[in-house]
Amino acid sequence: MLRFRRAACIFTAYMKILRAITQAILLAAVAAGVAFAFNAVQPNGIDPFRRPAEVPVLDRSGGEPRDSTAAPHEGIAYISLEEFREILDAGDPVLDARTAREYEEGHIPGAILCDYYEMGTYFPKVLPLLAPKMRIGIYCTGPLCDDSEMLARELFTIGYTNLCVFSGGIEEWTDAGLSLETGQGEER
Amino acid sequence: MTTGRGSLADLLFERGGPGRGERLWPPLSNRWFILACRLLLAAVFIYAAVQKIGRPLLFADEIEMYRILGHGPVLYMLAIILPWIELFCGISLLTGVLMRGSALVLAVVNVIFIVVVAYRSAAIMNAEAIPLHRVFFDCGCGFGPTYAWRKLIEDSVFFFCALMVLAAPVYRLVPGWRKG
Numbered sequence: 001m002l003r004f005r006r007a008a009c010i011f012t013a014y015m016k017i018l019r020a021i022t023q024a025i026l027l028a029a030v031a032a033g034v035a036f037a038f039n040a041v042q043p044n045g046i047d048p049f050r051r052p053a054e055v056p057v058l059d060r061s062g063g064e065p066r067d068s069t070a071a072p073h074e075g076i077a078y079i080s081l082e083e084f085r086e087i088l089d090a091g092d093p094v095l096d097a098r099t100a101r102e103y104e105e106g107h108i109p110g111a112i113l114c115d116y117y118e119m120g121t122y123f124p125k126v127l128p129l130l131a132p133k134m135r136i137g138i139y140c141t142g143p144l145c146d147d148s149e150m151l152a153r154e155l156f157t158i159g160y161t162n163l164c165v166f167s168g169g170i171e172e173w174t175d176a177g178l179s180l181e182t183g184q185g186e187e188r
Numbered sequence: 189m190t191t192g193r194g195s196l197a198d199l200l201f202e203r204g205g206p207g208r209g210e211r212l213w214p215p216l217s218n219r220w221f222i223l224a225c226r227l228l229l230a231a232v233f234i235y236a237a238v239q240k241i242g243r244p245l246l247f248a249d250e251i252e253m254y255r256i257l258g259h260g261p262v263l264y265m266l267a268i269i270l271p272w273i274e275l276f277c278g279i280s281l282l283t284g285v286l287m288r289g290s291a292l293v294l295a296v297v298n299v300i301f302i303v304v305v306a307y308r309s310a311a312i313m314n315a316e317a318i319p320l321h322r323v324f325f326d327c328g329c330g331f332g333p334t335y336a337w338r339k340l341i342e343d344s345v346f347f348f349c350a351l352m353v354l355a356a357p358v359y360r361l362v363p364g365w366r367k368g
Contacts, residue, residue, distance in 0.1 A: 016288070020354065023289020024296075027276055035272035039244060046244045048264035117246040150249075 043120030053157040061167055072135065074161045076152045079137075081176060084166040087137040093130055094137040097147040098170075106180035108139065108173055116140075116151040127158075135162045142171030215352065222356040225349035226281045229294060232346065234278035239330030240271035247271065250328025254308050273297070281353065291354035298347035301329075302340060309336035 039045040056075030060083065079087075088094060088110060096103050096111040103113045112129065114122045130136060136155065140147040152163040166172075174180065215221045240247045248259075248267035257263040273293060280290035309323045323336035 020288040020292040023286040024292045025289075027280060027286050027289045027293060028273055031272040031276040032269045034276075035269045038241070038272070039268045042242060044242060044245065046248070046264055046268070048261045048268060050264065051259075117243050117249075119245075 044118050045120065053153050055153050055156045072162045075156065076149065076163045076165055078167050079164045081166070081168055081172055083164065084137055084139070084168075087135060087164060090135075092135045092137060094139070095126065095148075095151065097138055097140040097151040098145075102141070104183050106170070106174075106182050108170070109179065109181045111139070111181075114151065116147040116154070119151070119154060130155075130160060132159045133162060134160070135164060136160060137164050137166060139166040139169045139173075142169040143167055145169060216356050222353060225352045226287075229291075229346060229349050229353070230278040230281040232278075233274040233281075233294065236330035237271045237275035237278065240267075241275065244268050244271075247328060250326065253326075253328070254304050255311065256304060256307070270297075288354060291350045295347055295350035295354060298343050298350060301327075301343045302347065305336060305339050305343065309340075312336070 056073070058073045058075065058077040061078040061080050084094075088108070094108060094111045095114040096107045097114060097116045098107075099115050099117070100113060103111075103115075107113070112126055114126045136152075138148040138152050138155075140151075148165045148167070148169065152165050155163055170180070244264070244267045247270070248263050251257060251263055251267060252259060257266070274297075277290040277294050277297075280286045281294075305327055308325065308327075309320060312318070312323045312325060313320060321335070321337055324333060325336065326333040327336075327339050329339070
């Protein structure tokens, strides 16, 4: 009798484990199905098979002298604060790769918001303002932030070739005593 | 403990109460304790999921910072699926549908979280020559930057709660309500 009860207990435990595993597989499969369906329809969905683009990179962030007669570098150029200010003064577009909240708290005057992590939302608004050969300045928070470089890589893959990343970002801008705009463009 | 008879309803829902002869650790038979574990897990994982759903690229970058998975299909699929698994598990714990399965998933997920947070903490400790209690980073969990030791304790508590729900014989949203 004792042996029978022990066998019944083992069977019960086995059934519990089996049921838990079945339920877990069912739950994970339903969640995966919904996740992929949602990813396919939402604007910021990603292609799981995307590969990082191979982009020629040039580092001029130290303020190296440039040959103004040479053809522009095709790819990503890391630039200094001085060169970044030249882009602003020339009226070329400048993209802020940070979040909308960070942008509203303070951004470089004239910068256009283009959150790297919500490209699907911002590209339809931003891309019509850009031409493929146009010099485009991009920045994010500072040297430790790579969102500006990642955004530049995405732009390169869709045909924009003259991309200037100001890696000093907002931190170097404010350290230099330069002003920021808040909200959608009020000077601070 | 009533075991399943093979129907879909039996798979989706659990019938309550320990079987004859089942000896339980006292907290396991305390339906209020189990309910508290369920609500805690549901609140935490639904909140965490909502923070990540809709921004898969950000979540992929956060996972990549652990330096375990490089950029590639596995990383991106994980970034797409994991928040939804967390959301479904949270809803399951609230509603009582597929309860045991979601508790099992969360137990496994939390073990993985503990291992990877410990791995990342060790890497930061080595790189910056600082002790564990000073390791501060964004774990990508949806709650912002935190101390590694605090995250390890939280994940251990969640793992314990998931095990409690997994092992408990009573599965109802409201204690006292009996299905069937």
